[in-house]
Amino acid sequence: MAFLPLNNDHDFLTFAYSWLGSEPSTLDKVHGIVGCSRSLLFIQYYIRSMAMQAEILKWSKHRRRDRGLEVVARLQRLERWVDQTEDNEAREIALKTHDAFVDATILYAHVRYMHCIPNDPFVQSVASRLTHTLCSLPSEGRLYSGLHPAWCFLIACACTTDSSQYKSMTAILHGIGRSNKSNVSAVANVASIIWEWKKSQAELSKGWWEDMTLHIQQNMGNRLICVT
DSSP states (O other), X not given: OTTSOSSOOSGGGGOOTTOOOSOGGGTTBOOTTTOOOHHHHHHXXXXXXXXXXXXXXXXXXXXXXXXXXXXXXXXXXXXXBOOTTSOHHHHHHHHHHHHHHHHHHHHHIIIIISOOOTTSHHHHHHHHHHHHHHHHSOOXXXXXXXXXXXXXXXXXXXXXXXXXXXXXXXXXXXXXXXXXXXXXHHHXXXXXXXXXXXXXXXXXXXXXXXXXXXXXHHHHTTOOOOOO
């Protein structure tokens, strides 16, 4: 949903992720394969919901920032854990993937809700850290889960200003795409659309994220892809 406009053109956009269908004690449990928790999924949904509400009610910059920082603080308080029956290496990768999701969600809060632009020093710092984490995850072999955090890759590609970071990430996506028949090649295509759009802009305004999502939608049409 991060890469769709705020208008609800699709039925799945109206699904209430506020209902997570799980016991409170397990909401922070990190899925051993996906690397994301239910709490984190809800916060991602909540950021988009807040962005929509802020646009409708014309919230001030200060109110956006205050609410956004509350969300970031909530992200940083997540008590991540993985089932102890997991293999030690697999558990470490799941937790590292979760860290990538946290950084990607922090970026999402800053750029979509608080209207920060990629040149913002904080955004650059987190995007660099996220890129490093993503590039350190296995992309083949026994420890590759088959469900790479594509959502995080697209967030990083949208937020980084470093062409070498972008090329490193898309090289990984293309490599995975060549070795399996999932939608990873399509994800790499979206990353390319994002990067080329950013290059074509003389200057990014505070509403750049929404402009970008409209551009992606125009290029993708009805060929939506699901990214984890």
